[in-house]
Amino acid sequence: MPTAAAALERELLAQIPLARAMALRVVAHAGESLTLAAPLAPNINDKGCAFGGSLASLMTLAGWGVLRLAVAGRDLDCDIYVQDSTIRYLAPVWGELRCQARPATGESCAAFLDTLAARGKARLRVECTVPLPDGGEAATLSARFVALRTDAAAA
């Protein structure tokens, strides 16, 4: 796994206790796409499938991670917040929780970084899906994130 993705996993597990409780893993980071996963056992619900809150948390963290990896290695210290999200739960997940996030259609990390560098604040809409084994979708998230520079250059 690339260094930045491994660092993201360490950061999430170190700083977010719920990510540890979920046993979250960073699976892949390719281009502007990020894949996270978590085992079913710590994320199960009363019906024996994945808890909706775990799916919401995993997809929200995947979206957050897309921005986090975009700024990684650049001279752009910032805090990243989720502003809103819409989630559709389409089918139960009976095994490992896995989701893939990327910038929404028409958005890009490059434009987000340009704005963040120029204005000290930038937004990015991210889409995330939880695939089903047969190729369909178990859940989708569309969420908007904002990054606020915290380094001296932003003052």
Next chain:
Amino acid sequence: MPTAAAALERELLAQIPLARAMALRVVAHAGESLTLAAPLAPNINDKGCAFGGSLASLMTLAGWGVLRLAVAGRDLDCDIYVQDSTIRYLAPVWGELRCQARPATGESCAAFLDTLAARGKARLRVECTVPLPDGGEAATLSARFVALRTDAAAA
């Protein structure tokens, strides 16, 4: 705390490991309204405030609980699923996480129960807010849930 609310807390903590990890509590159940809470420490994020996934999980469970308490004590065994949700994160939460859920405007548990009894399946939209100490809102959720009867009478 009323017996049904105490039973709900036991059920959530027993059947959903993430609710245990969050140290979730049922605070109040009055009429069709349900209040849940969780301490900040297990639900903190990289910025020192409440993790968005914890807020999403707490609000989703509060909405789920509104339906669960509506069917409690009635001869209506059912599974309850979240179908969709829209969350707005309006301000950071720097202390205890607390949210209050109730049926959305124009919806009621009575109509939901009538439909569930008659058809074996019913939906209810729930609204949930995370209040700020000053009276504003730190986050809101609007979510739709579906209940499916599992008892013999529904066959």
